[in-house]
Amino acid sequence: MLRCSPSTRLSTAVSRTSSLKIIAQRRSKSSHGSAAPSSASVSSFQAGHEVQSDAKELPSSRIDDKKVVLGWDTTTYSRYHHIWLRDHCRCPQCFHAHTKQRLVNTFEIPPEVKPIHVESKPEGLEVQWPSSHPHTSLYPWSWLRYNSYDPPMKRAEKPEKILWGSKILQSPPTITYEEAMASDDRGLFRWLSNVDKFGFCFISGVPPTPEATEELSRRIGFIRETQYGTFWDFTSNLAKGDTAYTTLALGAHTDTTYFTDPCGLQLFHLLEHTGGTGGATLLVDGFYVASILKELHPDAYELLSTVSVPTHAAGEADALFTPNTRNTPILRHEAGELTQVRFNNDDRSVLRDLQPDQVEPWYDALRTWYKLLTSPDSEYWVQLSPGTAVVVDNHRVLHGRSAFDGKRRMCGAYIGMDEYRSKLAVLSEKFAPDTVTQDTAATYTANGRSVWHPAL
Numbered sequence: 001m002l003r004c005s006p007s008t009r010l011s012t013a014v015s016r017t018s019s020l021k022i023i024a025q026r027r028s029k030s031s032h033g034s035a036a037p038s039s040a041s042v043s044s045f046q047a048g049h050e051v052q053s054d055a056k057e058l059p060s061s062r063i064d065d066k067k068v069v070l071g072w073d074t075t076t077y078s079r080y081h082h083i084w085l086r087d088h089c090r091c092p093q094c095f096h097a098h099t100k101q102r103l104v105n106t107f108e109i110p111p112e113v114k115p116i117h118v119e120s121k122p123e124g125l126e127v128q129w130p131s132s133h134p135h136t137s138l139y140p141w142s143w144l145r146y147n148s149y150d151p152p153m154k155r156a157e158k159p160e161k162i163l164w165g166s167k168i169l170q171s172p173p174t175i176t177y178e179e180a181m182a183s184d185d186r187g188l189f190r191w192l193s194n195v196d197k198f199g200f201c202f203i204s205g206v207p208p209t210p211e212a213t214e215e216l217s218r219r220i221g222f223i224r225e226t227q228y229g230t231f232w233d234f235t236s237n238l239a240k241g242d243t244a245y246t247t248l249a250l251g252a253h254t255d256t257t258y259f260t261d262p263c264g265l266q267l268f269h270l271l272e273h274t275g276g277t278g279g280a281t282l283l284v285d286g287f288y289v290a291s292i293l294k295e296l297h298p299d300a301y302e303l304l305s306t307v308s309v310p311t312h313a314a315g316e317a318d319a320l321f322t323p324n325t326r327n328t329p330i331l332r333h334e335a336g337e338l339t340q341v342r343f344n345n346d347d348r349s350v351l352r353d354l355q356p357d358q359v360e361p362w363y364d365a366l367r368t369w370y371k372l373l374t375s376p377d378s379e380y381w382v383q384l385s386p387g388t389a390v391v392v393d394n395h396r397v398l399h400g401r402s403a404f405d406g407k408r409r410m411c412g413a414y415i416g417m418d419e420y421r422s423k424l425a426v427l428s429e430k431f432a433p434d435t436v437t438q439d440t441a442a443t444y445t446a447n448g449r450s451v452w453h454p455a456l
């Protein structure tokens with residue numbers, strides 16, 4: 001995408017970030033792991049003597065001083081330290097197939113451990129270890145390739161995130177309540193895949209009751225209880241000391257910025273709005289706005305990515321929340337990749353973790369962020385009605401609402417990021433397994449999950 005003029009750039013409602021694309025390109029430098037990479041021959045090294053067989057399509061293997069060297073083809077090699085291989089043995093004595101926990105005593109492995117024999121077998125690399133009790137390990141090829149660290153190999157790409165602006169209103173991600181609740185979980189997978197891709201998803205046809213909405217929330221995982229309750233159901237009565245409980249307009253923000261770990265998903269459902277108007281829902285893709293900021297104002301992006309923003313929740317006499325971390329910039333990154341937007345200007349505390357010469361540039365950057373955030377190109381306004389719930393990734397998509405009058409009853413829940421990610425991972429195993437999962441599914445499987453699953 002690159003260098004389009006601001007006006008062109010801003011007119012793109014559904015786009016993908018350059019940063020995500022750059023990451024994808026970097027990951028695709030080396031080829032992806034497969035079950036049986038082609039190779040010329042099976043090599044077997046024993047006591048320094050190479051034994052060749054004529055079997056095809058297997059990687060070569062040999063023992064070095066400190067590492068086992070695998071040749072995937074004539075030009076691509078991976079090296080694995082002996083201690084690493086021994087520690088990662090997943091035979092039934094070394095790894096509990098049911099609990100997926102390590103049994104081998106890492107601290108009893110001699111630091112200088114070295115195989116006495118390695119052999120390329122169709123099902124994987126076989127390694128024999130010296131021991132008073134001889135021990136043989138077998139590592140599947142796809143697992144070895146996936147976990148190659150010397151050099152690092154390309155891993156299966158995560159599903160691409162689709163960044164969006166206001167034009168998402170033409171076809172917002174939506175599933176039906178029936179799909180979401182269907183017992184085969186296929187609709188649930190579609191639902192959570194939409195959240196993963198777009199950062200939000202509507203659920204239509206939900207019975208307009210708190211009971212049905214709570215049941216829907218619990219399809220994803222445990223509800224995260226907070227000072228606002230477990231499953232909340234409220235009107236504008238200031239029952240809690242927060243502007244959410246008023247009729248005031250709320251600008252685009254993320255929730256619980258004052259937690260060490262802000263809530264992951266938020267599901268909410270307008271149950272009733274009578275005797276008044278207003279109260280439209282605002283959604284803004286924080287990753288989209290960040291991508292524009294990064295492209296047009298890289299210095300501002302850098303400041304908002306590095307300056308810690310303290311926050312608090314102090315509206316209730318018996319609660320006083322502040323994050324137990326100073327790693328709370330508005331744009332948070334992991335390994336160079338944007339992973340979290342944390343922004344609620346109303347909950348911001350005293351700004352003190354910055355250099356004197358950063359103060360004016362930081363406020364300039366904040367103003368630029370706010371301008372992009374509130375641009376008509378970014379804002380997706382939708383008038384919700386009873387029966388349509390929405391779930392929002394609170395680490396990515398900001399939400400807000402316009403002022404209203406009359407009686408407006410909302411209900412909803414928070415769901416932890418870990419519970420949501422776990423559910424999506426389990427459904428992905430079932431409906432969209434990666435190559436390592438497919439390849440090792442039949443190996444040491446207990447509980448329907450192989451000991452060689454790539455997440456372990």
Ligand SMILES: [Zn+2]
Nearest residue numbers: 089090091094
């Ligand atoms: Zn073992």
